[in-house]
Amino acid sequence: MTILVVGANGQIGRQFCQLAQDAAVPFRAMVRSTEQQAWFRERGMDSVLADLEGDLDHAFDGCDQVLFTAGSGPRTGPDKTLLIDLHGAMRVADLAKSKGLSRYIMVSALRADDPLRAPEKLRPYMAAKKAADDYLKNRGVPYVILKPGRLTDDPATGRVATSVKEAGDNVVSRANVAAALLYLVRTPSLVNREFALLDGTRTPEEALF
Amino acid sequence: MTILVVGANGQIGRQFCQLAQDAAVPFRAMVRSTEQQAWFRERGMDSVLADLEGDLDHAFDGCDQVLFTAGSGPRTGPDKTLLIDLHGAMRVADLAKSKGLSRYIMVSALRADDPLRAPEKLRPYMAAKKAADDYLKNRGVPYVILKPGRLTDDPATGRVATSVKEAGDNVVSRANVAAALLYLVRTPSLVNREFALLDGTRTPEEALF
Numbered sequence: 001m002t003i004l005v006v007g008a009n010g011q012i013g014r015q016f017c018q019l020a021q022d023a024a025v026p027f028r029a030m031v032r033s034t035e036q037q038a039w040f041r042e043r044g045m046d047s048v049l050a051d052l053e054g055d056l057d058h059a060f061d062g063c064d065q066v067l068f069t070a071g072s073g074p075r076t077g078p079d080k081t082l083l084i085d086l087h088g089a090m091r092v093a094d095l096a097k098s099k100g101l102s103r104y105i106m107v108s109a110l111r112a113d114d115p116l117r118a119p120e121k122l123r124p125y126m127a128a129k130k131a132a133d134d135y136l137k138n139r140g141v142p143y144v145i146l147k148p149g150r151l152t153d154d155p156a157t158g159r160v161a162t163s164v165k166e167a168g169d170n171v172v173s174r175a176n177v178a179a180a181l182l183y184l185v186r187t188p189s190l191v192n193r194e195f196a197l198l199d200g201t202r203t204p205e206e207a208l209f
Numbered sequence: 210m211t212i213l214v215v216g217a218n219g220q221i222g223r224q225f226c227q228l229a230q231d232a233a234v235p236f237r238a239m240v241r242s243t244e245q246q247a248w249f250r251e252r253g254m255d256s257v258l259a260d261l262e263g264d265l266d267h268a269f270d271g272c273d274q275v276l277f278t279a280g281s282g283p284r285t286g287p288d289k290t291l292l293i294d295l296h297g298a299m300r301v302a303d304l305a306k307s308k309g310l311s312r313y314i315m316v317s318a319l320r321a322d323d324p325l326r327a328p329e330k331l332r333p334y335m336a337a338k339k340a341a342d343d344y345l346k347n348r349g350v351p352y353v354i355l356k357p358g359r360l361t362d363d364p365a366t367g368r369v370a371t372s373v374k375e376a377g378d379n380v381v382s383r384a385n386v387a388a389a390l391l392y393l394v395r396t397p398s399l400v401n402r403e404f405a406l407l408d409g410t411r412t413p414e415e416a417l418f
Contacts, residue, residue, distance in 0.1 A: 053325065053332075078287035082333035086295075086340055087324055115296055116262065123262075124291035131295055131340040138347040 002026040003105075003185050004063040006092055007070025008047070009036040012107060012151075015178035016069065017045055025185060027067075030059045052088030060099050065188075067181060068092055069107040078124045085125065089132035096141045103142045103191060105184050107177070108133050110149045110170065110196055133194075142191035144184050148172045149198045160207050161200025172198045180204045211235040212314075212394050213272040215301055216279025217256070218245040221316060221360075224387035225278065226254055234394060236276075239268045261297030269308050276390060277301055278316040287333045294334065298341035305350045312351045312400060314393050316386070317342050319358045319379065319405055342403075351400035353393050357381045358407045369416045370409025381407045389413045 003020075007013045008029030020027045021043065029040045029047040040047040050059035052070060060066070068089055072080035089106070096104045108129050111118035115126035136143050149170040156175035161167035180197055183204035184190060195208050212229075216222045217238030229236045230252065238249045238256040249256040259268035261279060269275070277298055281289035298315065305313045317338050320327035324335035345352050358379040365384035370376035389406055392413035393399060404417050 078291055079333040082287055082291065082336045083324075087332075087336035090336075090340065090343075115292075123296075124288040127291045127296035127299075131299065131344060134299075134344055134347065135340060138343065 001065070001188075002028055002046075002063045003065040003067050004028050004030055004048075004060055006030050006052070006059075006066060006068045006088075007107075008040065010069055010071060011153075012174050012177050012181070013069045014039070015175055016067070016181050018043075019178055019182045020185070021045055023182060023186070025182065027185075028059070028063060052084055052091065056091060057095060060095055060101070064101060065103045065105065065185065066092060066096050066101055067105045067107075067185065069181070071107070078128075081125055081128045086128040086132050090135045093136045093139045093141060097139045101141060103144065103188065104136055104139075105181065106133060106136055106143060106145045107181070108145050108147045108194075110147045110164075110198075112147060137192075144190050144192075145194040146177070146180060146184065147194065147196045148177045149196070151177070152199075154199070157199060158203060159199065159201050160204060161198045161202065162196050162207050164196070164198060167198035167200045170198060180208060183208060210274070210397075211237055211255075211272045212274040212276050213237050213239055213257075213269055215239045215261070215268075215275060215277045215297075216316075217249065219278055219280060220362075221383050221386050221390070222278045223248070224384055225276070225390050227252075228387055228391045229394070230254055232391060232395070234391065236394075237268070237272060261293055261300060265300060266304060269304055269310070273310060274312045274314065274394065275301055275305050275310055276314045276316075276394065278390070280316070287337075290334055290337045295337040295341050299344045302345045302348045302350060306348045310350060312353065312397065313345055313348075314390065315342060315345055315352060315354045316390070317354050317356045317403075319356045319373075319407075321356060346401075353399050353401075354403040355386070355389060355393065356403065356405045357386045358405070360386070361408075363408070366408060367412060368408065368410050369413060370407045370411065371405050371416050373405070373407060376407035376409045379407060389417060392417060 072084040111126045112129035118126045154173040281293040321338035327335045363382040
């Protein structure tokens with residue numbers, strides 16, 4: 001039941017890998033360069049070199065699920081948003097399908113539902129996330145789509161909410177996202193579901209069902 | 210049987226509108242500004258002001274089909290590729306579905322099938338087109354997706370091909386694309402089909418069936 005972590009070197013990716021290692025959840029960290037790989041090797045974590053814009057197929061060997069948390073992020077150029085956040089996610093969905101993976105866990109974004117309601121500078125990014133989510137939902141691969149609000153570096157509280165109304169705000173810490181992802185990975189019965197994710201008052205188990 | 214022409218002010222859009230007028234095919238040209246609208250008014254063509262990033266719904270009133278030939282084009286910034294070529298196309302697909310349109314005719318691109326095989330600078334654009342095509346195909350709206358090769362300003366020959374192998378080259382004139390679109394609009398029996406389009410030796414009727 002090894003999960004391939006696409007985007008392992010990102011801020012959420014690294015925190016997820018640390019939690020997974022602590023919980024003895026088998027995973028493989030997919031990274032782009034040997035430089036990025038060092039962080040994982042130092043911690044005795046399994047890792048693989050692969051490229052969302054190039055050779056990718058081999059990264060899936062022996063993996064049963066995939067977690068997509070790669071992101072050029074809203075602050076990189078939109079050419080990379082198209083090639084990584086959108087097309088990279090689509091390539092991973094195609095491979096998840098052809099290799100018969102049991103689940104694709106996608107880190108999306110709260111405003112991906114309706115990009116024109118996002119702040120103007122984030123709209124292109126949200127359009128890419130919306131299209132990537134839709135592509136995944138139509139592949140026939142069991143999925144869970146997690147849609148965090150605005151990410152912060154606040155420490156983990158282990159308490160989340162699944163709507164802005166419930167949360168009273170639109171923020172969520174990366175640490176809480178990583179913890180929620182670990183819960184999702186360990187809960188294979190959750191399939192074909194979407195959840196918004198914000199800082200809140202419930203445990204992942206209480207909130208994500 | 211009026212067709213809404215989204216992106217009417219583009220190079221293919223204008224040529225299509227001229228052909229449609231000559232053939233007495235009812236259409237409405239959707240444009241972004243009164244400045245753009247002048248060209249259509251001067252020719253006695255029906256037109257409507259609407260915005261792929263804003264108010265759009267009203268443009269569909271009285272229309273039965275939609276032709277999407279809007280494109281920020283590969284030479285604009287990729288933020289506009291995300292907002293127009295991708296998200297604009299998705300919004301039109303959602304409206305085509307909710308309004309029960311009989312067909313969505315999409316102008317896509319030859320290399321949208323496999324963006325990483327396109328020249329590097331075109332890859333983000335092709336990723337957007339691939340995602341837009343996939344979104345359309347999963348909406349449940351009858352569609353035709355036309356995938357022209359590299360566009361030229363050569364004069365119309367009225368002769369096309371539907372593969373690079375058949376054509377012997379990867380180019381197609383905008384004039385031939387416009388003529389093929391007119392043929393598609395007038396052939397409502399063609400649904401849920403995709404065609405590559407290159408300059409060639411067959412009439413649209415011989416090639417697109």
